[in-house]
Amino acid sequence: xxxxxxxxxxxxxxxxxxxxxxxxxxxxxxxxxxxxxxxxxxxxxxxxxxxxxxxxxxxxxxxxxxxxxxxxxxxxxxxxxxxxxxxxxxxxxxxxxxxxxxxxxxxxxxxxxxxxxxxxxxxxxxxxxxxxxxxxxxxxxxxxxxxxxxxxxxxxxxxxxxxxxxxxxxxxxxxxxxxxxxxxxxxxxxxxxxxxxxxxxxxxxxxxxxxxxxxxxxxxxxxxxxxxxxxxxxxxxxxxxxxxxxxxxxxxxxxxxxx
Numbered sequence: 434x435x436x437x438x439x440x441x442x443x444x445x446x447x448x449x450x451x452x453x454x455x456x457x458x459x460x461x462x463x464x465x466x467x468x469x470x471x472x473x474x475x476x477x478x479x480x481x482x483x484x485x486x487x488x489x490x491x492x493x494x495x496x497x498x499x500x501x502x503x504x505x506x507x508x509x510x511x512x513x514x515x516x517x518x519x520x521x522x523x524x525x526x527x528x529x530x531x532x533x534x535x536x537x538x539x540x541x542x543x544x545x546x547x548x549x550x551x552x553x554x555x556x557x558x559x560x561x562x563x564x565x566x567x568x569x570x571x572x573x574x575x576x577x578x579x580x581x582x583x584x585x586x587x588x589x590x591x592x593x594x595x596x597x598x599x600x601x602x603x604x605x606x607x608x609x610x611x612x613x614x615x616x617x618x619x620x621x622x623x624x625x626x627x628x629x630x631x632x633x634x635x636x637x638x639x640x641x642x643x644x645x646x647x648x649x650x651x652x653x654x655x656x657x658x659x660x661x662x663x664x665x666x667x668x669x670x671x672x673x674x675x676x677x678x679x680x681x682x683x684x685x686x687x688x689x690x691x692x
Contacts, residue, residue: 441681445503459488522559542604619673655684
C-alpha cells in the first residue's frame with residue numbers, strides 16, 4: 434500500500450529533511466513507485482505538486498528536495514496503486530474547497546466495495562477509492578454543518594464518526610487538513626514525533642543525510658512529523674494504536690481520541 438507523511442508546526446517550517454528520506458521510498462528503498470504528491474498550506478493558499486512518476490526519479494520531487502518551502506501544515510504521499518490506474522489524476526494528496534478554504538487529503542489503504550452516494554457537491558476526478566472517500570467526507574460535513582465552518586471540537590467529533598464509518602470498508606490510514614489543524618487516523622500503521630527545544634541531531638534511515646535541528650530552529654519552535662514508517666534511525670517515534678485518531682495543532686497533539 435501507499436505511505437503518508439504529514440507535518441504540523443507552530444511556525445512555518447520547511448520539510449526538506451523529512452521529504453528527502455520519504456521520497457527515497459518512492460522507488461528506491463521501497464516499492465511505492467506509482468506516483469507521489471505534496472501540498473503546502475501558505476496563508477489561505479496551497480502549493481500543490483503531484484506527479485505520476487516515481488518520487489525517486491521525478492524532477493518535480495527533486496525540486497521539492499531543494500526548495501525550502503515553509504508551511505505550518507504539509508501532507509505528502511507516495512503511491513502503490515491498489516485501485517485506479519497510474520495516472521496524474523489518481524495521485525494524492527487531493528485538494529478541494531469547502532467553506533471558502535482549501536482542504537487537503539491523502540489516504541493509505543484499500544476500501545472494498547466502498548460506493549457511497551454522492552450528491553454532486555463534491556465529485557472525484559480520478560478513479561481511486563481515496564478520492565471518493567474524500568468527496569464523501571466533505572459532502573457529509575456540508576450536510577451536517579451547513580454553510581458555516583464549525584468549531585474545532587465539533588469538527589473533530591464529526592470526523593471521528595465518519596472516519597470510523599469509512600474504515601469499516603477496509604484499511605483507512607488518512608490525513609486531512611484545512612490549514613489550521615492536521616487530522617490523522619490510523620487503521621494499521623502511523624508514527625509521529627514532536628521535535629522541540631532542546632533540539633538534537635537526527636539521521637535519515639533511507640538516505641545518508643544528517644541535520645542538527647539546533648542550528649536551524651529557535652527555542653520556541655515545535656514541529657510534529659507524522660509518517661507511516663519512522664524516517665530517522667536515532668529518534669524515538671510514537672506509534673498510533675489501530676483505530677486511533679489524533680489532531681495536531683501548532684506542533685502538538687490537541688486531542689487524543691481512542692477508538
